Amino acid sequence: MxxxxxxxxxxxxxxxxxxxxxxxxxxxxxxxxxxxxxxxxxxxxxxxxxxxxxxxxxxxxxxxxxxxxxxxxxxxxxxxxxxxxxxxxxxxxxxxxxxxVGKDVKGPLPRIRRREYKALNEKQALALLNAVRGRKGRLAVRLLLDTGIRSNELLSLRVVDVDLDHNLLRLRNTKNGEERVVFFTEETATQLRSYVRGKDPQSRLFDISYQALYKLIRRAGKRCGIEDLRPHILRHTFATMAIKKGIPLPVLQKILGHHDIKTTQIYMHLVNDDAQEIYKKAFG
Known part of the structure; x- marks a missing residue:
């Protein structure tokens, strides 16, 4: 408006x-x-x-x-x-x-390069999880794939933000400044329960930098044959998997923290591309 x-x-x-x-x-x-x-x-x-x-x-x-x-x-x-x-x-x-103030300047606006969206398929996502070394790194990657949260949201989490009774995370440090809730699987909950045992509730859940997370994911990707892997690709992966599993776009919009549903709809293109590949393999 x-x-x-x-x-x-x-x-x-x-x-x-x-x-x-x-x-x-x-x-x-x-x-x-x-x-x-x-x-x-x-x-x-x-x-x-x-x-x-x-x-x-x-x-x-x-x-x-x-x-x-x-x-x-x-x-x-x-x-x-x-x-x-x-x-x-x-x-x-x-x-x-x-x-x-009454001045109409005619200067051009810079053009924004269209962002390329990539996502892993389920087989690649599983391979990535198996390729991550260390409990902390594996759990961090699992949460990114389970929830679709941004890397800075993951790294700003504190132990107190983890609700193991309802399998959810409370995100307080978000891109748009609005708190939101995301969910994780029972398998992840089991690993989290062991991981947070004895930790200070106010301590960071993952005491690592973005650079460390980036390198961890990139190296794990190379081990399983996935090149140029970045943390944000795991967000795209979650979104495309969610659509394939039948999560409605308005619900996915809320989970991802998008203000505009048009931002969420971009993931439909990835799903459509995947469908086209399946069709080609089936019908030639």
Whole structure:
């Protein structure tokens, strides 16, 4: 839904714009993003926003794209895509602010590379589990496959978040900031019960870094013949398996923590591709 924030009068300050966003019903995430983007832009151009040109806007965009973030060798493709998404979001925020102050700049928005979704089949998922070394790593992978949670959600879990009476996890540190509940199997519950015995309820369930989790999964994948495996592929794997097993999309949306069901529907394409392969094998 598009927020109606009107237009500026004499006060073109960032504070005035943010107040108009809040009054129009913008969420905390939107306000935070817009504030950061506009503040960065105004610091860069260092002039009255009513005097900004398209050239100023384009120079700022170029500076954003050239800035170096935290260096990580984990997943360069995903990092580049995430950076483009951020720059595009910043550009939209600044364009909206400038339009509010009466300036309509024509600078282009960066195109976001379409994300490629891959998922394991059930045979590969089982092979991966068997290839993981160590109880902690095997349990971490099992939970990713059982629940479809994101790696940062898994790594932020504390022992107290595990409910072994109802076979569920309470996720408190989520992408959109909203707590949610996910479920795990009885087999996983048996292993969890042994794993958490004697642990401090407030301690982290898995005291490892994302890099360690990434390497653990990648190495296990190589052992069973699966190349370029990343933790997020296990989320895709859970989603496609859930659809195949008959879980309705609205329920899957809730489990995955998607705000928009269109995000959940992308997994239908993976299921359709799988169906096509089965059809080809059957009918040639």
């Amino acid at each position: 598009k927020l109606d924030i009107g237009s500026a009068a004499d006060d073109v300050s960032l504070e005035s714009f943010v107040n108009s966003l809040v009054l129009a019903g913008a969420g905390k995430g939107t306000v935070k993003l817009y504030s950061a983007a506009i503040k960065d832009f105004l610091n860069f151009v260092n002039k009255d926003p009513r005097e900004v040109s398209t050239s100023d806007f384009n120079r700022w965009m170029m500076s954003l794209m050239s800035r170096k973030g935290k260096k990580s060798k984990v997943d360069e493709i995903e990092e580049k895509r995430a950076k483009t998404v951020t720059v595009r979001s910043y550009a939209i925020a600044v364009k909206r602010y400038l339009k509010w």
